[in-house]
Amino acid sequence: MLEIKNLHVKLEEEEKQILKGVDLKVDSGKVHAIMGPNGSGKSTLSYVLSGRDGYEVTDGAASLDGNDLLDMEPEERAAAGLFLAFQYPVEIPGVGNMTFLRTAVNAQRKARGEEELSAADFLKIVRERAKSLKINADMLKRPVNVGFSGGEKKRNEILQMAMLEPKMCILDETDSGLDVDAMKLVAEGVNALRDEGRGFLVITHYQRLLDHIKPDVVHIMADGRIVKTGGPELALEVENNGYADILAEVQ
Amino acid sequence: MALPEIKQTATEARLATLELPTAGCTKPAREAAIARVREMGLPDRRDEYWKYTRPDTLVQAEGTKAALFDNDEPLMFDQIDRLKIVFVDGIFDAEASDDLSLEGVKIERLEDICCTDIHWAKDLYGVLETRGHDPVPRPLAALNTAFAADGVAIHVTGKPSKPISLIYVHKDEASDAFLHHIVRVESGAEATILENGPAAARFNKCMEIDIADGGTLHHVRSQGRDHERRAVTHMFTRLGSESVYKSFTLTVNGVLTRNEQVIEILGDDAVAHVAGACVGDGDFHHDDTVFITHDAVNCESRQVFKKVLRNGATGVFQGKILVKAGAQKTDGYQISQSLLLDDDSQFLAKPELEIYADDVACSHGSTSGAIDDTALFYLRSRGVPQEVATDLLTLAFLAEAVEEIEDEDLSADIVSRLESWLSRRR
Numbered sequence: 200m201l202e203i204k205n206l207h208v209k210l211e212e213e214e215k216q217i218l219k220g221v222d223l224k225v226d227s228g229k230v231h232a233i234m235g236p237n238g239s240g241k242s243t244l245s246y247v248l249s250g251r252d253g254y255e256v257t258d259g260a261a262s263l264d265g266n267d268l269l270d271m272e273p274e275e276r277a278a279a280g281l282f283l284a285f286q287y288p289v290e291i292p293g294v295g296n297m298t299f300l301r302t303a304v305n306a307q308r309k310a311r312g313e314e315e316l317s318a319a320d321f322l323k324i325v326r327e328r329a330k331s332l333k334i335n336a337d338m339l340k341r342p343v344n345v346g347f348s349g350g351e352k353k354r355n356e357i358l359q360m361a362m363l364e365p366k367m368c369i370l371d372e373t374d375s376g377l378d379v380d381a382m383k384l385v386a387e388g389v390n391a392l393r394d395e396g397r398g399f400l401v402i403t404h405y406q407r408l409l410d411h412i413k414p415d416v417v418h419i420m421a422d423g424r425i426v427k428t429g430g431p432e433l434a435l436e437v438e439n440n441g442y443a444d445i446l447a448e449v450q
Numbered sequence: 451m452a453l454p455e456i457k458q459t460a461t462e463a464r465l466a467t468l469e470l471p472t473a474g475c476t477k478p479a480r481e482a483a484i485a486r487v488r489e490m491g492l493p494d495r496r497d498e499y500w501k502y503t504r505p506d507t508l509v510q511a512e513g514t515k516a517a518l519f520d521n522d523e524p525l526m527f528d529q530i531d532r533l534k535i536v537f538v539d540g541i542f543d544a545e546a547s548d549d550l551s552l553e554g555v556k557i558e559r560l561e562d563i564c565c566t567d568i569h570w571a572k573d574l575y576g577v578l579e580t581r582g583h584d585p586v587p588r589p590l591a592a593l594n595t596a597f598a599a600d601g602v603a604i605h606v607t608g609k610p611s612k613p614i615s616l617i618y619v620h621k622d623e624a625s626d627a628f629l630h631h632i633v634r635v636e637s638g639a640e641a642t643i644l645e646n647g648p649a650a651a652r653f654n655k656c657m658e659i660d661i662a663d664g665g666t667l668h669h670v671r672s673q674g675r676d677h678e679r680r681a682v683t684h685m686f687t688r689l690g691s692e693s694v695y696k697s698f699t700l701t702v703n704g705v706l707t708r709n710e711q712v713i714e715i716l717g718d719d720a721v722a723h724v725a726g727a728c729v730g731d732g733d734f735h736h737d738d739t740v741f742i743t744h745d746a747v748n749c750e751s752r753q754v755f756k757k758v759l760r761n762g763a764t765g766v767f768q769g770k771i772l773v774k775a776g777a778q779k780t781d782g783y784q785i786s787q788s789l790l791l792d793d794d795s796q797f798l799a800k801p802e803l804e805i806y807a808d809d810v811a812c813s814h815g816s817t818s819g820a821i822d823d824t825a826l827f828y829l830r831s832r833g834v835p836q837e838v839a840t841d842l843l844t845l846a847f848l849a850e851a852v853e854e855i856e857d858e859d860l861s862a863d864i865v866s867r868l869e870s871w872l873s874r875r876r
Binding site for chain 1: 823824825827828829830831832833834835836838839842843845846847848849850
């Protein structure tokens with residue numbers, strides 16, 4: 200599924216190396232978590248994988264099902280099955296949430312050579328999936344993320360994920376800015392999408408999200424590299440002792 | 451004060467090419483208008499009010515040709531049930547037009563009312579135009595009053611069941627047309643006027659609108675697509691108390707367009723909204739010049755103008771809100787924004803407020819910017835191709851102006867026009 204090899208990334212505008220050789224492999228049906236202190240390169244990894252401007256890959260490779268991700272435009276990566284749930288979902292005044300969702304779903308179907316969903320079919324599916332995420336009709340009508348609370352924005356990300364049915368989902372600090380109830384709701388949404396054919400990469404600072412989305416593998420990232428990999432117990436270790444011990448241990 | 455010689459020469463050269471139409475009851479107004487033109491002189495580059503838009507091609511004795519736009523796009527407002535009044539190169543076409551009778555409104559061709567002795571038209575034709583020269587002269591409007599060869603008088607006394615649609619067909623590549631319409635909306639009456647079409651190679655249009663107490667007028671216009679056409683238009687509107695005037699203009703192409711809106715709010719509790727969306731590509735110059743005078747208590751005015759410019763297109767906005775002493779509780783809002791799709795395009799804005807009352811809320815803002823990269827990436831990361839995402843964000847930028855149109859069918863038609871422009875220009 201997702202395979203990252205020796206990925207080196209620097210900022211395009213300045214000589215600052217952020218990723219210094221990341222190796223990672225996420226198989227279908229698995230949930231991997233990446234934890235790490237601020238500035239370790241977690242978010243950069245998610246942006247580079249999804250194709251955001253401003254980064255330069257200086258070495259290494261990343262592929263999804265054998266297709267070179269780094270060679271594709273962001274929309275091509277999405278159509279190939281990659282999805283990034285943003286840490287800060289973007290507000291887009293003037294574009295209705297429903298229009299946005301339908302445009303995205305149909306653009307991906309078109310790119311894959313599938314038939315576009317009719318308005319009626321789309322509406323049926325979106326209503327059903329929105330309901331389980333407690334997204335009401337008003338939120339679907341409003342402009343994308345405009346005036347949404349932090350929790351509503353994150354639920355809207357999960358709704359997009361549910362509608363686009365990606366193969367590989369990257370969740371970038373989806374728990375940030377959420378209260379406990381909102382986090383549970385988001386985690387339930389994610390868990391409902393767990394599937395044999397789908398992989399997850401969950402980026403988080405805290406173990407508490409992983410109480411709700413149980414990972415198969417936990418990685419610790421520091422200074423642009425993955426420094427330790429283990430099972431769910433690794434997350435508990437971080438929760439109890441902080442990163443300092445682990446970092447001291449690997450240095 | 452005598453005009454500079456160069457301006458006087460240019461003005462006389464233009465006047466020498468024009469003939470006074472058989473004028474009937476508008477004859478005195480037309481003669482007075484010629485005198486106003488001579489006194490003000492036609493605009494030239496040295497005039498402050500024309501600092502951002504060169505008036506020479508609008509003024510010069512001979513107009514330039516404009517090729518006819520030809521494609522298979524459906525005609526504007528085609529799906530809307532409306533009363534059609536067609537002008538071809540500025541001349542009324544009875545055969546192409548509908549029967550002008552409609553309950554709640556009386557529509558007459560100016561030419562037909564000229565011989566009658568007493569007619570409301572006499573109290574309006576040229577009257578608001580004359581009032582509109584203070585403090586800034588608008589000589590091209592006076593020129594129109596003097597020489598308009600055709601036009602209609604629309605007297606709204608009730609609530610007509612469908613919009614009155616003025617359709618301007620351009621057939622002659624060298625046409626140079628003047629149209630002058632007058633509209634009187636009686637107390638409690640309500641109507642919608644639509645305008646569309648390129649009209650002529652060079653088009654000078656004037657509309658005077660008098661809305662009585664409690665009257666309502668909706669105005670939606672789409673200026674023609676012929677790329678090489680030139681147009682100068684003036685809308686003079688006077689509002690009585692509790693009256694409502696809402697105007698929206700879409701401009702897609704046209705090498706030169708200057709739209710002036712002059713609005714006088716004279717009655718309390720009145721509402722005036724003017725909005726415009728324009729999309730220009732390349733050799734395109736679009737100027738919105740608005741002057742709103744508040745001279746009554748508790749009135750609201752809104753100006754919402756959005757321009758999308760690319761490949762060296764130019765947009766201009768000159769908008770002013772004048773709040774006279776005593777016009778307390780005025781609520782004035784003005785926003786002009788441009789979306790510049792490249793570094794070659796430019797937007798020139800001159801927003802102005804002049805306030806003499808002490809209990810008012812007036813705000814104005816003007817911005818220029820590019821497509822938001824973060825929003826663009828967000829859309830693309832969901833699988834929306836870059837071009838489609840750019841179009842979506844462009845339409846989103848224009849939405850605030852388009853939303854000023856109350857009628858959903860009309861606004862949907864405007865949006866579809868914008869979409870087809872985007873796909874054509876891609």
